[in-house]
Amino acid sequence: MNRLTVTKALTANDVGETGSHQAGIAVPKQQELLEFFPALDAAVKNPDAWIFCQDPDGRVWKLRFIYYNNKLHDPDGTRNEYRLTHLTLFLKQNKAQVGDIVRFTTTEEPNRYLIALEHASEAKKQERVDPDVIRLRGWRRVH
DNA sequence: AGCCATGCACCG
């Protein structure tokens, strides 16, 4: 089983710097990401799945992967996007800042991932060393 | 304060 990694540059909203009390980070609707994360049934309104992410310190974070799709179900719906919530504590403990990178890597087991936070400076270094990353508007898929 | 669910703004 090939191991996949995707990364996301954090926005101000993601780290709670904007004063918004909204939770979670947006997950762009990219085919690679939908395959990377658990499949959610679009026929269901707002389906979700729980994933378990182990950080470099061995702590496991239970994150909620949710598909807000009321646009497909309600006449006045406006949402059609994926989100990842329950990240606040993780970001706080890692002192996440705008521009920092969250990295997810698959494991052998479904719904289990590795999670790591890279600060912006390291991320730039990584970019030079990794010329064959696939750019996905904020998110990248590595390999 | 943080999560849920949704609306709005902006930009390509």
Add this chain to the structure above:
DNA sequence: CGGTGCATGGCT
């Protein structure tokens, strides 16, 4: 006009 960042009302 679709997609994503920013924001908000309600609830816990």
